[in-house]
Amino acid sequence: MSSTTPNLGLHKYDPAADGSKTFDLTKAINEPYDIIDERLGGELVEAADIPVTIPQGVSIINANRTSRLKDLRVTGRTLVNxxxxxxxxxxxxxxxxxxxxxxxxxxxxxxxxxxxxxxxxxxxxxxxxxxxxxxxxxxxxxxxxxxxxxxxxxxxxxxxxxxxxxxxxxxxxxxxxxxxxxxxxxxxxxxxxxxxxxxxxxxxxxxxxxxxxxxxxxxxxxxxxxxxxxxxxxxxxVDDMKSVNAVYAMNPGRNLLPPFSEWGKTGGDGNFNVLGSYEVQLVAPTNSSSFFDSPKIQFVVGQSYALSATVTSGSFMQIVDSQGILASVTDTVRTVTFTAREASTSFIRYSQSNSGTFKVENPILNIGSTALPFEPQNPSYLFVPDCQLRSNVDGSVADVLEGKTITRRFRETVLDGFIQWLYDHASSGTGYKGVYFQASNAVINSGFAIKYDGTPLKNTLNTTEYRTGADKLLLNTNVNITIANSDSGWGDNFTPSTEEIKAYFMGWKMYQLEGGVDSVYNGSGTKAWLPQYEYIRHNGSYPGFTTTLPTRPAPNNTGIKNWESYRLQYQLAQSVAETVNYEGELLLHDGPNQIEMGTGVVVREAAKPYATGTNNQVNNTNYPSSLFKYRANTIYRFYKGGVDDTGKWTRDTTVANGRVRAYADNANFDPNAAYSVTYFALDTYTLGIAPASITGVVTANIRETVDDAVEAITGLRRDVSALQTVKAGKQQPQWIAAGLQNGWVNIGSGNTEAAYLKDEFGFVHIRGSISSGSTVYNTPIFKLPAGYRPAKNTSFVTISGNGTSDILARVVIESNGNVSFLVGANNYFVLDSIAPFRAEQ
CATH class of the missing domain: 2.60.120.260 (Galactose-binding domain-like)
Known part of the structure; x- marks a missing residue:
């Protein structure tokens, strides 16, 4: 008797039963070919990729097969509060x-x-x-x-x-x-x-x-x-001016629940023992309920979800939001469905109502009204931690990230004391003074500037509008700014020098010593300066005052965010291309995917564990040296020497800088290893904003998926091969010429010029022979950029000369990047003696 194949339904003759029948060409050949072509043909031909748009927030994206998101595109945006x-x-x-x-x-x-x-x-x-x-x-x-x-x-x-x-x-x-x-x-x-x-x-x-x-x-x-x-x-x-930055997109996979190692006890006298990634034992000594809660789970309001688990009698797993309990899984009701009422306040809780020993295994939370078979969470992510994608007000001109290349249309720069500021008499009036420096590669009237207190300067379009008062910006061939005398301390009858203007932009307020800190300097009496934050605090104590013209940034009180350097964003007359590195790759599985896209990710920040004797704490407010750079909302991963070490760290919500801290017991900690942490900041408004969307494409069929996989693997092999070649050949990074300041110049005449590099192990090297610069204590020689700086000020002994003899000298590498002269001579000054140091920020 004839039959059909189980998957495609192709006709099959039975030789014994159908041997004497007339061969049916249509049934035996044509119809099977049609079925094969219909069901498989579309999977084996070239096909255009399918566009995908991931909006900001949490959304459901459907896919017809598992595929990576490629051809990434993100458009910049700037918001100025x-x-x-x-x-x-x-x-x-x-x-x-x-x-x-x-x-x-x-x-x-x-x-x-x-x-x-x-x-x-x-x-x-x-x-x-x-x-x-x-x-x-x-x-x-x-x-x-x-x-x-x-x-x-x-x-x-x-x-x-x-x-x-x-x-x-x-x-x-x-x-x-x-x-x-x-x-x-x-x-x-x-x-x-x-x-x-x-x-x-x-x-x-x-x-x-x-x-x-x-x-x-x-x-x-x-x-x-x-x-x-x-x-x-x-x-x-946002605080003041922020652009698209610290962007993440995450897909938890089919199971929206993280492993139990990321859950935490939130109440009760019971003990929770994590026996496996998705297995927990609860030992309850009394009838009082104990609570073991997941991190907050993101939901799409109005969307149906299913939760299933295996729990022992007397215990239960609940979906909880700010309005109460949505549904409960018990030993008799192992699957529940519910509709999400709230977006970001819900969590899953495991608890009990009696004393005894209880257990929950294999919980799965999935999209839809039908529970799926258990599988562990299989997350994928895309982190773009430092992209700074900017735009003008209406978004018509913007930075764009495509793949790993940013087309920069905008630049942001810090307006500090290392700029060659000049006084502008024509733009100075009663109660204010004008200063400027030459603009470079800037589109006229395209600027936004933020004052030291976060207030935007008024953007003016011509000199008539500009020359009407303080706190104004005019961007033409120069960057022009007006400053209130009450901010600078310069009186109407006083003309500040370039160095005195620099001092203002380094955070110093000028005043007449005899008149007190509220006075302005009008050309008579003793010049004095104090840090701006001390003046703004104005509590009668001004320990930072000086009568010597400051040449380095004023100290600032990190606990009082009332003074930060001026900042300027402007459109580039000629766009530039930059390569950006990001971590991870976003995968979409077949069926509905719940994708979260936002801002606030901090990737692999150097962790500074504090040893208490029994364990090692990070982000604990009792130990200031352990704190992260930003207050933490959640911790995503710990790394030990670049390898995932998350399972050895325990999270806790008490005495946390933000909402979470963590610790590792001594048995799980290597004091000689370098640890780093990826986390999500609580105060995202201090880092940046999310883009309106991330766009990309996924493959349309099997052929395109295989081709994409081959292309990705080939690229990976190429990159690994190139890295191996570099390591095998001990290829070194290029030396970067130092931007010498304060009169320092390269000696020349065959001597090595001042330069620096960062090696493959993250150590910074400095070399060169220089001369003729300022020998005032703590005067900057040059400045290292971010990524080349130590965590703390570090001094080094070197050699210098006064023209007749060699003299021991000392230089300090500061955490703000300044390489500063301390003592020595300037007929020549050798930088080669500075020992390599680790770049930590």
Whole structure:
């Protein structure tokens, strides 16, 4: 009897039963060929790749096969918060109040350490405000903030004055909500920015993350059709000026649950023993419930999910969000389905209701209403930690990352004391002075500049507009900036020298010693300087003052973020191409994929474990030397000498710099090894913003998938081969010429010129013979760039000469990159004696 093949259904004759039948050409040959061509033919021919767009946030991306995302493309974007850093609600002195009081509140916040609590003190309403905020005719603006009602009737944010606007009224007391309003003035205008509470005397509300952006006409028109959640994503809170940076895209695989090594005990008297990646034993001495919780799980609101696990009687696994328990897996109900109610507040909890020993095995959380067979999480990721992709206001001109090449259309530079500043008498007036330096490769009128306190300088288009007061920027053939005398300490009758202008941009305020720190210097008396942060703090103690003209950056108080170097972003007249390195590769499996894309990843930062005697702590606030550079939201991986070491570290939420710290027991720790950590920062607004989307392509069929795999493997083999060749040949990096400063020059005449390099092991080497420079103590000779600097100041002994004899000399390599003269002579000064040191930042 004839039959069909099990997979493709091809007709098969039975020789015994069908031997005497007439051969059916159609059934035996033509129909099988048609079936083969229909089901397999499309998989074996050339086919165009399928485009994929990954939006910011968490989204579901469907794929018809497992494929890597290739041909990566990311477009830059810059957001400038016109409130600078004042909108982070960490300093109440930057805001005024009307019929209200405003105080810092550490318990009701969205960003940083505090939010504002605004309480009505008189009448039926009150507000905290920023007065006289400037708006320009023909421009478009959006004001966004986060608010929560305390016990008032309503809270709102608004722009008050002629042509003012306000947000919706908010009464919700349970959580922070997005409020926003927009304005497009027809003439230049000054408005007050108000955080208002409506209610009886004593009622209050909370505010945080206030941001004011200039946007394009198209964005302005689109606002009314956007939800509050969409507005929050498109216009996130940033401190001063931030661009696309620290970008990540992650796919956890089919199982959204991480292994139990990433979970943690959050309550109870029971002990949780991790027996395997997806197996935990709970020993409960009493009937009191103990809790073992996953990290926060990202969900798409409204999407169906399934959770299944094997648990012993008396214990259960629950889906929990801020509203309570969504569903529970028990020993009798091993699979549950649910619809996500919240995006980022949910987690999975394992617990029990009785004393005894319990166990959970093989949990899987997957997309859809049908539970899949258990498989461990198989994550893939793409980390682009330091790309800094920028744009102009409307996004019409932007940096673009394609593959591993960035086409740079913009540059950001620090305006510090190493620039050759000049005084501009024509642009100086009562209460302010103009300074400038020559621009290079800059498009005229394309700049944004940020002042030391985070406030944007007003961007002007001509000298008439520019020469009207302080805190203005004009970008033409020069970079022109006006500075208030109250900031610089220069009086109207005083003309600062180039070195005195440099001192200002290195964080020093000038004053007349006899007149006190609040005075300005007008050409008489004793010149004095003090660090800007000491003046801003203004507590009567000024230990950093000096009467010697400063030639190096002022010390800053890292605990008070009130002074940072000026920064300038501008469009390049001629674009440049740069290669960027990123880590990982994003894979999409067949079926639905839950992809998270955002900002805040810090990749392989050098960890500095603190040895307590029994274990080794990182990011523990009790041990300042162990802290990460940024407050941590979650820790992703630990590395020991570049190899994954995550399983040997235990996470904890107490005494953490941010939301998590970690430790390794002595038995799992090598004090002689170099450790690094990849983590996600809590305060993402300090690093950058996410792009609107990441685009790429995936393969369309089997042939293209195989071709892509062969191409990727070939490229990998080529790269490994090249690395092996370099190592085998002991090929060395190229020496980089040092940019000598303060009068230092290369001796020449056959002597080695000043230069530096970083070897394959991460050590920096310096060489060269120089002369003629300043011998003032701590004067910079040149500056090492980021990536070539030690973690702490390190001094070295070398040799110098005064023309008649050799003299021992000393030089210091500072953590900010300065290679500075300490003692010695300058007829010649040898740098070759500086021992190699590890580049740590």
């Amino acid at each position: 016109l409130l600078g850093r004042d909108g982070n609600c960490e300093d109440q002195t930057k805001w005024g109040s009307f019929q209200a009081t405003h105080t810092l509140d550490a318990n009701n916040k969205v960003y940083g350490n505090h939010g504002f609590k605004v309480a009505v003190s008189s009448g039926s309403s009150g507000s905290t405000y920023k007065s006289n905020v400037s708006f320009r005719a023909g421009k478009y603006y959006v004001l966004v903030g986060e608010a929560k009602n305390g016990n008032a009737s309503h809270v709102l944010i608004s722009l008050s004055g002629s042509g003012g606007v306000s947000s919706m009224l908010l009464s919700d007391t349970t959580k922070f909500n997005i409020l926003w309003c927009k304005v497009a003035p027809i003439s230049d205008v000054h408005l007050n920015l108000d955080l208002s509470v409506i209610g009886m005397n004593g009622t209050y509300g909370y505010f945080d993350g206030i941001r004011l952006f200039e946007i394009s006409a198209a964005e302005y028109a689109a606002l009314d059709s956007m939800t509050s959640a969409q507005i929050a994503i498109k216009y996130p809170y």
